[in-house]
Amino acid sequence: MSTNNGFALESHDLDFYYGEVHALKKIDLEISEHQVTALIGPSGCGKSTYLRCFNRMNDMIEGIRVDGKILVEGEDIYSAGVDLELLRKRVGMVFQKSNPFPMSIRENVNYGPRMGGVRGRDRLDEIVERSLQQADLWGEVKDRLDDSALDLSGGQQQRLCIARALANEPEILLLDEPASALDPISTAKIEETLLQLKQSYTILIVTHNLQQAARVADHTAFFMLGELIEFSDTTTMFTNPTESLTEEYITGRFG
Amino acid sequence: MPGSESVKTTFATDRKGLAPGLPGIWSTALATLLVLVMLALLLWVVAVNAFGWFWPASVWQVETTDGSEHVGIEVGRELVPGPADSDEVYRLQYKVGNRDLDGRDFIWLDEAEIRSRHQPEDLVRIVRSEYGDAFGRIVGAETAAGVAVDINDPDALSAFLEIGAEGRTEKSRLEDELSDRRRPLTVLEEELDLLERSANASTEAGRKKIDALSVQVDGLSAELRPDLDEIQSALDGVIEDLATGHLRLESGTAVFDVALSNIIEVSWPNRMGFFAKFVATVKEGVLFLITEPREANTEGGIAPALFGTVLLVLLMSVAVVPLGVITAVYMTEYARPGFLLRLANQAVNNLAGVPSIVFGMFGLAFFIYGVGGTIDRTFFADRLPTPTFGTGGLLWASLTLALLTVPVVVVATREGLLAVPRSWREGSLALGATQWQTLRRIILPAAMPGILTGLILAISRAAGEVAPLMLTGAVKLAPSLPVDTTAPFLHLQRKFMHLGFHIYDVSMQSPNVEAAKPMAFATTLVLLLLVVLMNLAAIVIRRRLRRAYRGSSV
Numbered sequence: 183m184s185t186n187n188g189f190a191l192e193s194h195d196l197d198f199y200y201g202e203v204h205a206l207k208k209i210d211l212e213i214s215e216h217q218v219t220a221l222i223g224p225s226g227c228g229k230s231t232y233l234r235c236f237n238r239m240n241d242m243i244e245g246i247r248v249d250g251k252i253l254v255e256g257e258d259i260y261s262a263g264v265d266l267e268l269l270r271k272r273v274g275m276v277f278q279k280s281n282p283f284p285m286s287i288r289e290n291v292n293y294g295p296r297m298g299g300v301r302g303r304d305r306l307d308e309i310v311e312r313s314l315q316q317a318d319l320w321g322e323v324k325d326r327l328d329d330s331a332l333d334l335s336g337g338q339q340q341r342l343c344i345a346r347a348l349a350n351e352p353e354i355l356l357l358d359e360p361a362s363a364l365d366p367i368s369t370a371k372i373e374e375t376l377l378q379l380k381q382s383y384t385i386l387i388v389t390h391n392l393q394q395a396a397r398v399a400d401h402t403a404f405f406m407l408g409e410l411i412e413f414s415d416t417t418t419m420f421t422n423p424t425e426s427l428t429e430e431y432i433t434g435r436f437g
Numbered sequence: 438m439p440g441s442e443s444v445k446t447t448f449a450t451d452r453k454g455l456a457p458g459l460p461g462i463w464s465t466a467l468a469t470l471l472v473l474v475m476l477a478l479l480l481w482v483v484a485v486n487a488f489g490w491f492w493p494a495s496v497w498q499v500e501t502t503d504g505s506e507h508v509g510i511e512v513g514r515e516l517v518p519g520p521a522d523s524d525e526v527y528r529l530q531y532k533v534g535n536r537d538l539d540g541r542d543f544i545w546l547d548e549a550e551i552r553s554r555h556q557p558e559d560l561v562r563i564v565r566s567e568y569g570d571a572f573g574r575i576v577g578a579e580t581a582a583g584v585a586v587d588i589n590d591p592d593a594l595s596a597f598l599e600i601g602a603e604g605r606t607e608k609s610r611l612e613d614e615l616s617d618r619r620r621p622l623t624v625l626e627e628e629l630d631l632l633e634r635s636a637n638a639s640t641e642a643g644r645k646k647i648d649a650l651s652v653q654v655d656g657l658s659a660e661l662r663p664d665l666d667e668i669q670s671a672l673d674g675v676i677e678d679l680a681t682g683h684l685r686l687e688s689g690t691a692v693f694d695v696a697l698s699n700i701i702e703v704s705w706p707n708r709m710g711f712f713a714k715f716v717a718t719v720k721e722g723v724l725f726l727i728t729e730p731r732e733a734n735t736e737g738g739i740a741p742a743l744f745g746t747v748l749l750v751l752l753m754s755v756a757v758v759p760l761g762v763i764t765a766v767y768m769t770e771y772a773r774p775g776f777l778l779r780l781a782n783q784a785v786n787n788l789a790g791v792p793s794i795v796f797g798m799f800g801l802a803f804f805i806y807g808v809g810g811t812i813d814r815t816f817f818a819d820r821l822p823t824p825t826f827g828t829g830g831l832l833w834a835s836l837t838l839a840l841l842t843v844p845v846v847v848v849a850t851r852e853g854l855l856a857v858p859r860s861w862r863e864g865s866l867a868l869g870a871t872q873w874q875t876l877r878r879i880i881l882p883a884a885m886p887g888i889l890t891g892l893i894l895a896i897s898r899a900a901g902e903v904a905p906l907m908l909t910g911a912v913k914l915a916p917s918l919p920v921d922t923t924a925p926f927l928h929l930q931r932k933f934m935h936l937g938f939h940i941y942d943v944s945m946q947s948p949n950v951e952a953a954k955p956m957a958f959a960t961t962l963v964l965l966l967l968v969v970l971m972n973l974a975a976i977v978i979r980r981r982l983r984r985a986y987r988g989s990s991v
Contacts, residue, residue, distance in 0.1 A: 239867060244774075271869035281860035283879060294868035297878070343864070350869060 190215045190354050190384035191236055195250035198231060198408075200243065205231050207408045208250070213401070218376060218385045220399035220416070222392060224436065227405040229388045233356050236386065237273040238266060255353065271298060274347030278359040280339035282331035282346075287323050290331045290342055294350040309349050317345035318375045337368025344375065348383075355379065357387040361394065373398050392432060396420050404428050480965075487962040490955030491721040493706040493714050496560040496572055499531065500552045506689040507544060508560060508572045509533035510706075517547065532952070534562075534570035538691050542569060542952045556707045563686070564701040566731060569952060571695055573688030581678035581697075597682075601697035604679045608698075611672040615665065622661055625654050631823055725959060734913065734943050735953040739960055741915055745831075745933035746900060746967060748919060752835035752929075753842065753899050754892060760839065761846025761895075762881075762888055768847070769854040770876060789844035797905030800837030805829060805909065825930055829910030831919045832929035837909050838902060842895035849894060853887015854880060889979040893972050900968045903937035911938040913946070936964040 191213040198206035206228045213219045221229040234240045235252050238259060252259055259269055271294065282290050289296075291313050292306040300306060310327065314320035319341045323334070331342055340360055347355060357376075361369040369391075376385060376398050389395050395402050396416060403413040404425075412419065412428045423429045430436060494510040501507070509531035517526040528547045536542055563571040578586035578597055586597045616623070629650045637643040679698035686693055709717065728738030764785075772778045809826035817825040826832070857880050865875040881888075903911070912932045919931045944950065944957035 237867060239863065242863070242866070267869045267871055269869075270867055275867040277860060277863065277867075279860060281858070281864040283861060283864065284883060293865070293878075294870070297865075297868065297870040297874045346864075346868065 188215055189213060189253075190255060191386060192253040192256075193232075193235070193250065194253070196232075196235065196252060197247075197249040198228070198235065198240075199247040199249075201245045205408050206235075209410050211403060211410060211413060213384065213386060215384050216380060216382070217400040218380050218387060218398050219401045219403065220395035221386065221388045221403050221405060222390075222395050222431075223405035223411075224431070225390075228408040229403075229405045230358055232405065233358055233386060233388050234275075236354070236356055237270050237275050238264075239275065241266070267298075271350045272352050273354045273356060274350055274352035275356040276340070276343050276347055276358065276360045278362055280336065280343050280363070282334070282339050282342055284330065284332060286328045287331045287334070287342065288327040291345050291349050293346060298350065313345040313349040314342075316348050316375075316379065317341045318371065318378070319345055335368075337364050337371060340364060340368070340372060341375065344372070344379075348379075352383065354384045354386065357385065359388050359390060362390060369394070392420075404431065406431070483958055483962050483965060486955060486958035488718065490959050491718045491725070493562070493704060493709060493717045493721075495556050496562055496706050497531065497554050498557055498560060499546060499554040501546060502550045502552050507531060507533055507546070508574070508688045509544070510562075510572070512543070532570070532572075533688070534572045535568075535688055535691070535693070537568040538688075538693060542949065558705065558707045560707055561686075561703055561705055563684070563695055563703050564736075565695065565699045566701055567699055569732065569736060569949075571686060571688075573686035573691075575684055576687045576692065577685035579681075579683055579685075581681040583681075598700070598703055601679065601682060601700055604675055604682075604697060608672065608675045608679065611668055611675060615668045615672065618661065618664055618668065622654065622657050625650065625657060629654055634823060726963065730914070733948050734939065735947050735949045735956065739936065739939060739963060741918060742934040742936045742939040742960070743963060743967070744918060744920075745911075745915070746936045746964070749831060749835050749838065749906075749933065749935060750896055750900050750971065752831065753838040754896065756836055756839035757842050757846050757895050758888065758892055761843045761891060762850050764843070765847045765850035765854060766876065766881075769851050770872075770880070785844050785847050789848070791841075792904075793841055793902050794904040794908075796837055796841045797908035799840070800833055800905060800909040801829075804833040804836055809833060828930075829908070829912075829932055830930040831910060831933045834906050834909040834911065834933070837905050838899045841902065841905060842899050845894040845898065846888070846891035849891030850884060850888045853884035853890070856887065857883045885982050886979050889975055889982070893975040893979070896971050896975065897968055900964070900971065901937060903935070903941060906935055906938055911935040913938075913942050936960055936967065940964065 189212040191211075193209050193211050196206055196209040197204070209232060221233060223229050231240065235248065236254060236259070240246050240248075248260055254269065254273060258264075283293065285293070288307075288310055291310045292300075295306060295309050300309070311320060311324075314323065319338060322338060323329075323342075331339065334342060340363075344355075344357075344360070361372050364372065373394065376387070379385060380400075387395075387399065399416045401413065402416045402419045404411045404419065404423075404427075406427060412423060412425045414424070419428065420432060423432060494512075496508060496510055499507045499509075511529055512532050513530035514527055515530070517528050519526065526547060526549060528545050529551070531544050531546065532542055533544055534542060557574070559574050561571075561573065561575055565571055575588050575594070578588050578594065580586060580597065580600070587593045629647065632638060632643065632647050632650060635643070638647065676698065680696050682697040683694040684697075684700070684703075686695055704717065706714070725738045726743060727740050729740055730742075731737035768778060768781060768785075772781070805827060809824070809828065809830075813825050813827040861879050861883065862875055865879045866872070870878070910932050912934060915932050915934045917928075917931065919928050919933050920926060921928070940957050940960045943953045943960060947953040
């Protein structure tokens with residue numbers, strides 16, 4: 183049993199380099215279980231890079247270097263012998279632009295479990311139904327599970343991607359600006375979904391939308407130029423920030 | 438301010454003449470038009486020449502001023518070369534057939550020496566299995582029993598011809614039966630023959646083996662003899678009947694007999710209406726596709742060449758797709774970008790530009806002498822020096838073509854792979870799929886249209902290649918098809934016929950080039966249509982796949 187002191191995700195003295203570019207500087211952060219934590223900050227501040235450290239999606243990029251420690255459920259995921267596939271099953275991810283595969287809705291949702299070796303039509307269908315219900319999409323698609331996922335609307339596609347991530351039964355969900363390309367109604371639906379998911383998952387969300395952070399997040403971290411400026415509970419951050427930079431950003435002085 | 442004054446605009450121009458760049462636009466349009474016209478012309482020339490052969494031409498009877506009379510079909514008209522100031526004199530070329538009479542198929546007649554010509558309805562064209570076509574008028578017919586047939590009674594005549602057709606069917610049936618019954622013996626004899634010619638025939642063991650086999654051959658021969666003799670005598674009877682029964686033909690002053698065995702088809706082209714001619718054309722066309730060539734490829738059909746080409750291209754596809762796709766996958770998905778990858782890329786691109794005859798030489802040296810020779814020494818040692826795989830054959834030709842076309846498949850597949858959205862790869866990996874699973878489930882299916890594009894290009898290139906095939910196993914006349922009913926059914930070591938090589942052979946190497954010329958065009962048309970057909974099939978499949986991936990950028 184790992185000792186995580188109630189923290190799902192932690193980073194200690196995290197330095198991240200793209201080649202010569204020092205993208206994250208000495209980030210120390212502890213993210214609590216079953217809470218929504220938002221990462222905010224101006225473009226290029228490193229918040230997406232930080233998010234992608236937790237399922238090691240940055241590994242795909244040539245020439246990166248990671249110093250310091252990243253812990254998921256108390257385990258160092260950059261240590262030798264980490265099973266990347268298992269890590270990514272436990273730490274699900276939803277991308278900024280919805281990316282359903284060119285398959286049926288059903289195949290999209292059960293893709294993760296299938297790749298993980300889950301067999302049996304009944305078992306897979308069960309997963310599909312549960313995941314779609316969690317992502318609040320079941321009612322809209324239950325009669326056309328075998329239609330192409332590419333026929334869904336933008337908002338539905340993004341919720342399908344959430345369902346797809348949930349099908350793996352992860353403990354943590356990483357969301358990289360999941361609603362930035364969506365209309366307000368779709369955005370509201372996604373936010374609603376996130377608040378429900380909070381009961382069973384730890385959620386880390388990158389967002390450009392400060393109102394969104396204020397609406398859904400329990401804690402908020404403000405990044406700028408690769409540095410963590412401030413981390414506190416959301417209400418404090420938005421009403422009484424400690425740092426003047428935070429205040430200027432929140433009040434729209436820059437960003 | 439007067440209302441008639443026009444509104445001044447700063448965009449107005451006082452430029453005179455053509456807008457700048459217009460001639461440039463015209464010339465590009467002209468060039469496009471030229472290309473299209475040339476393409477249409479190509480199709481037209483091939484199609485006209487080919488269909489002209491299938492269309493039943495009218496048969497002329499021509500009387501000349503010197504009193505001689507000729508029967509044949511008009512095939513050409515040209516200016517007689519002479520001094521520049523002389524009158525223009527034209528001459529006509531007739532195909533008179535009847536090669537058995539004076540050895541020539543065609544005659545030239547000056548228009549001036551033609552006294553009269555007309556198309557009597559009773560002139561016939563007889564397609565024969567030997568000596569090419571016969572033209573003339575039927576003046577008599579006699580059955581095998583020596584009974585004269587009333588040639589003026591159409592029913593009697595067609596009944597007589599029907600007997601001939603039945604006899605020929607019976608003959609080929611009996612021949613097939615004979616060879617079928619004899620097959621076990623033939624196989625043994627071939628084995629014995631190989632043993633006797635092999636290098637270890639002189640050794641003690643070899644001698645013993647040969648003796649044992651000889652005894653076996655003799656035994657089987659004695660056992661089969663009564664059966665075979667029975668079939669043989671029935672066959673002899675049929676052959677005798679076919680050779681005796683005949684039509685008597687008159688062409689000009691010549692009167693000659695055409696045996697029933699020699700008659701493939703009798704037609705009266707001058708009696709045919711447009712519709713009848715159309716039907717005959719279609720029938721000829723189909724026969725052309727499904728029958729074997731006769732008379733050193735100058736007559737008959739192209740079935741073995743068509744079959745060989747299709748089979749060759751299929752085998753090539755089976756070899757080239759995995760090879761090309763795996764190469765492209767490695768280069769795109771796994772290889773680290775750098776000098777070596779750029780070098781490999783350049784090598785693949787340049788491979789596409791290597792002259793095909795070079796691949797032919799490579800196939801000969803590497804596949805046939807190298808690989809084939811090794812297979813022979815290892816597995817067929819007792820047959821040497823007779824080569825089994827160490828000689829040109831379908832397998833080596835298709836592998837050579839696969840090598841020739843692998844660059845296009847690699848390039849097209851790489852493009853297909855690179856076009857797969859990065860978000861799909863990331864999505865799959867983020868769901869805990871391995872790189873291999875991502876490749877198999879997401880990337881390769883999405884790259885399938887690209888792969889098929891590569892295959893289409895490969896097929897187009899391969900179907901038309903002749904040069905490498907001449908070195909690796911295409912032959913003028915293959916004794917047997919590469920596929921038959923004896924195990925293992927697909928005989929990859931056999932030589933094969935090929936449409937492209939057939940065109941070359943018929944138009945350049947034929948003993949009777951003039952007669953074979955239309956056949957070369959017809960073969961060309963078939964090759965062209967075959968390539969188009971195979972391409973269309975692949976395009977249809979690709980379109981179906983693309984529909985499945987709409988919304989993506991591939």
